[in-house]
Amino acid sequence: MSNFGDYLRKVREERRSGDATFSVRQLASRVGVEPSYLSKVERGQQQPPSEKTIAALANELDEDPDVLLALAGKVSGDLQSIIRRRPKLFAELIRQLKDMPDHAVLRLVREVRDGEW
Amino acid sequence: MIELANEELKFSFPDVHPDAELTIEFQRTLRIPDDDQNHPLPPGLGSFPVQHVDDHAVNVPSKWLQHGGVMLPMFQSEAMWLNFDSMWVEDRDVSYPFAIKVAAGKQCAVSGESWAEGLARNPQNYMIAPEQPWLDGFVVEKGCVRQFVAMPLGAGYSAEEQITGKAEHGGLQVAVYPMKRDVFERRYPKPKRRMQLGRDSLCQSMAPEMACMTPDMGLAPGGRMKQEIYDDPYDLNDWKIDAGGRCFIHLCNSMIWQSMTGSLPPHPAPTAKTYTDSGLPWFDYYDDSMTAVDGSSTLSNLKSVAQLSAEKGDVALPENESVTPSNLVLCRKGLKKGQVREGVI
Numbered sequence: 477m478s479n480f481g482d483y484l485r486k487v488r489e490e491r492r493s494g495d496a497t498f499s500v501r502q503l504a505s506r507v508g509v510e511p512s513y514l515s516k517v518e519r520g521q522q523q524p525p526s527e528k529t530i531a532a533l534a535n536e537l538d539e540d541p542d543v544l545l546a547l548a549g550k551v552s553g554d555l556q557s558i559i560r561r562r563p564k565l566f567a568e569l570i571r572q573l574k575d576m577p578d579h580a581v582l583r584l585v586r587e588v589r590d591g592e593w
Numbered sequence: 594m595i596e597l598a599n600e601e602l603k604f605s606f607p608d609v610h611p612d613a614e615l616t617i618e619f620q621r622t623l624r625i626p627d628d629d630q631n632h633p634l635p636p637g638l639g640s641f642p643v644q645h646v647d648d649h650a651v652n653v654p655s656k657w658l659q660h661g662g663v664m665l666p667m668f669q670s671e672a673m674w675l676n677f678d679s680m681w682v683e684d685r686d687v688s689y690p691f692a693i694k695v696a697a698g699k700q701c702a703v704s705g706e707s708w709a710e711g712l713a714r715n716p717q718n719y720m721i722a723p724e725q726p727w728l729d730g731f732v733v734e735k736g737c738v739r740q741f742v743a744m745p746l747g748a749g750y751s752a753e754e755q756i757t758g759k760a761e762h763g764g765l766q767v768a769v770y771p772m773k774r775d776v777f778e779r780r781y782p783k784p785k786r787r788m789q790l791g792r793d794s795l796c797q798s799m800a801p802e803m804a805c806m807t808p809d810m811g812l813a814p815g816g817r818m819k820q821e822i823y824d825d826p827y828d829l830n831d832w833k834i835d836a837g838g839r840c841f842i843h844l845c846n847s848m849i850w851q852s853m854t855g856s857l858p859p860h861p862a863p864t865a866k867t868y869t870d871s872g873l874p875w876f877d878y879y880d881d882s883m884t885a886v887d888g889s890s891t892l893s894n895l896k897s898v899a900q901l902s903a904e905k906g907d908v909a910l911p912e913n914e915s916v917t918p919s920n921l922v923l924c925r926k927g928l929k930k931g932q933v934r935e936g937v938i
Contacts, residue, residue, distance in 0.1 A: 591661030
């Protein structure tokens with residue numbers, strides 16, 4: 477929980493140093509939550525917000541929503557839906573990928589199948 | 594390894610060279626008039642949507658699954674050209690060389706011979722990249738091709754049916770062979786600047802032409818245009834034949850593409866007259882440093898769609914009015930980088 481709050485505050489403060497509209501009050505207003513709630517989230521005194529609010533924060537702060545969601549201990553709804561459709565296959569795939577270096581994961585591609593002509 | 598990404602087929606050969614990568618794009622275009630005049634090159638109108646046949650296994654003919662590969666939609670009498678783009682090798686300052694074979698209905702578009710594995714020199718049955726940026730049709734004589742025009746397989750118009758008398762395969766077949774790494778490194782030891790030409794897109798719509806409801810389309814010879822297919826300046830032994838990759842591209846009648854895939858096909862292209870009357874550009878490409886292959890007698894003996902439909906009493910090519918392009922853009926190899934073959938509305 478504190479990982480998410482610490483990261484959120486760090487990114488927001490960086491933005492605020494060049495743009496005053498990234499104060500807690502103004503950012504909270506733009507993503508539709510109370511300033512006091514956002515402040516508590518940043519200090520780790522509240523659970524991270526909903527997926528929708530995290531997505532809005534990511535959009536405002538120009539951050540990757542999947543990264544913010546992961547820091548909040550969440551998986552996006554669309555990814556959950558994909559995994560639920562084929563849980564065994566994706567569970568096996570993710571376990572196989574967990575120790576692969578990034579470049580190897582990025583090289584995971586689907587080949588065009590050749591058959592008999 | 595062959596991947597499908599962003600509507601392009603990407604052939605990569607990391608075991609030969611990390612930069613041995615060629616992409617092939619299937620460009621929509623307007624159909625040039627089939628009037629026996631030599632026309633310049635028409636523009637790119639955007640990529641055809643390409644999908645894995647395996648993704649639609651329930652709906653596609655079993656023969657397509659047997660062939661494997663990919664599929665794309667074409668309306669009857671719609672035209673296509675192929676764009677070849679080989680990867681730039683930074684430390685050599687050159688694009689990686691490839692030999693490319695293209696066949697329609699398993700009849701070679703360059704030599705007119707039936708499909709066979711590997712490469713042949715007499716007659717040459719392949720093209721070379723990056724020297725050959727595009728292929729627009731069947732090579733009917735030196736410096737002249739007849740445009741690739743889609744017709745329903747079984748209607749008798751396709752090159753395959755005219756050559757073999759059978760409507761068996763349809764579609765397009767492509768094979769790609771990289772240059773051997775040791776040959777590449779020996780031939781290109783020092784930087785040498787080359788350029789890549791691209792052809793971008795524009796979109797217009799028109800009413801669909803008549804269509805046949807069979808899924809398989811074949812490519813038939815349409816109007817004539819000026820296009821040289823270059824002689825291979827390398828040795829036949831320079832190509833790594835045992836590392837080639839091949840792909841069967843099924844051509845699906847656009848009228849039933851949606852029922853097979855659930856997605857809409859692109860709008861048909863504008864007519865050549867509409868396009869030309871709008872003052873949009875046509876193109877000419879030449880490379881003084883290369884020589885062109887001779888045309889194939891097999892392909893030069895083919896009847897064009899207009900010729901055959903006149904014999905049959907069909908109306909296979911509606912809106913086939915002749916045009917006189919006034920806006921001609923010359924693309925010469927070696928000119929400034931970024932020079933393109935495109936029409937912009």
